[in-house]
Amino acid sequence: MAGKGKTGRPSARSKGAAAKTESGRLRLRLRAVTHQAEDTRAFEFVDPDGRELPPFTAGAHIDVHLPGELTRQYSLCNDPVERHRYVVAVLREPAGRGGSRTLHDHIKVGDVLEITAPRNNFAIDKRAKRHLLLAGGIGVTPMLAMIHTLQAGGADFTLYYCTRNWDKTAFRDELGPLIETERAIVHHDDGRIERSLDLGKLLKQPAAGTHVYYCGPAGFMRAAKAAAEHWPKGTVHFEYFSVDAAPAQGAPQAADTAKKPGADFQIKIASTGQVLDVPLNRTIVEVLAAAGISVETSCEAGLCGTCRTRYLAGEPEHRDYILDEDEQREYVLICCARAKSHLLVLDL
Ligand code: FES
Incomplete structure (x- = not known):
């Protein structure tokens, strides 16, 4: 998996496709802002050189990387057949965590922002009548x-x-x-x-x-x-x-010392056999990062699916909001999950 890079320098681009930074993000220009309702604006992003953007399907979202190390996920609302733009709509929330205020109050048409290519955790089910x-x-x-x-x-x-x-x-x-x-x-x-x-x-x-x-x-x-x-x-x-x-998931309590859900556990990296301790106050992603293993993350709250990782043994304690029961048998979102077993073997 790619690391969460900090650089904004463009890397080599392929003909016709939008340029990406070394960390794999797109650098897109805000082409238009339109009023949609009281406190709600639509933001249209395009490639500065008019190149095609990566395709998306209905229900997909992008990560918008804002000044001040803020990253926010916004659903795309334009027609997925369009390849020349991404459009998101944002409600300005005065009491929010700052992302919507930054977009509404400080980002102007012409600004270039880093954006992670679309991902979809909310796809249309084609089986439905x-x-x-x-x-x-x-x-x-x-x-x-x-x-x-x-x-x-x-x-x-x-x-x-x-x-x-x-x-x-x-x-x-x-x-x-x-x-x-x-x-x-x-x-x-x-x-x-x-x-x-x-x-x-x-x-x-x-x-x-x-x-x-x-x-x-x-x-x-x-x-x-x-x-x-x-x-x-x-x-x-x-x-x-x-x-x-999202519904409360129950944070682990520092007083938990016996092995029970949310308590400390170990992870094993399947490809190397390396075993790492995951203490109560660290996430799996943080433990991996400290060991020099970078895993791409975005929301770090179990909402976006970026950190989805296959596991091969052990029993996760899922704390995300998006995996269904079938997916939980195979994958774990390691930004928020704990383990019910002493050891969780990750397919890394
Ligand atoms: S980083 Fe978003 S679900 Fe883990």
Whole structure:
């Protein structure tokens, strides 16, 4: 796996493709910023020389590397057939961790930012006969890319889009034709919980062949998770866009001394046989880095999948938000996982 480099120097480029830094990131120019709703802007990134960008599929996100060592993941919302641009939409959150404020307040058209090529943990399931898209606020962004793809393929879908009011409803123009034909249903709650869309009622009866996708802020994610709990395995897809929105995973306690979930353990590097201790206060990624083994990371919170690593033996204690049960049998997200067994053998 590639290391998380700090250099911004461009490396050799192949004809027609966007240039990458030595660390594999793209250097893209902010071409346009457009107002989409109160506190929400869309940011369009292009290659400075007009070259093609790496392709992406609906539901994918990019990592935007901002000044001050900030890295933020944003879902792409433009049509995945486009190769000349990446578009993300960002809600300015005054009480957030700083990424949205930096983008809104300090990044200007013409600035060049490093961006990690798209990855997708929230893909459309092609087995579905019908797609039910549930968006809370800015969680609509991956749904927009999905809608482009679903429409192009003639798929059956409905978007339920929950916002506070029309002023807070991003992409209302783009969604206009779908709203008119009721393929997109916008629900306003005026910021009052008692006026929230009744997701329990909407998802009460799973329909054969229907898959549900949801993305939104913390309360919305909790409600959607609870409402979809009884849906058949493999039919529910979701993406958390911040740790704040994700369910609590339970941090290890320093007082834990006996071997139990979250306590210290060892990892073994399968290719070399090297065994390393993972103490309570270090992540597997940190232990690997200290031993000179760099693993690419991004969110470092179990949300993006960048650090996904195969394991060959032992029992992980998964603490991520994206692996399903089948994936958990093969992979572990080593930025956040612990181990239930004393030894976890990693395919590194
Ligand atoms: S770095 Fe994002 S899941 Fe591990």
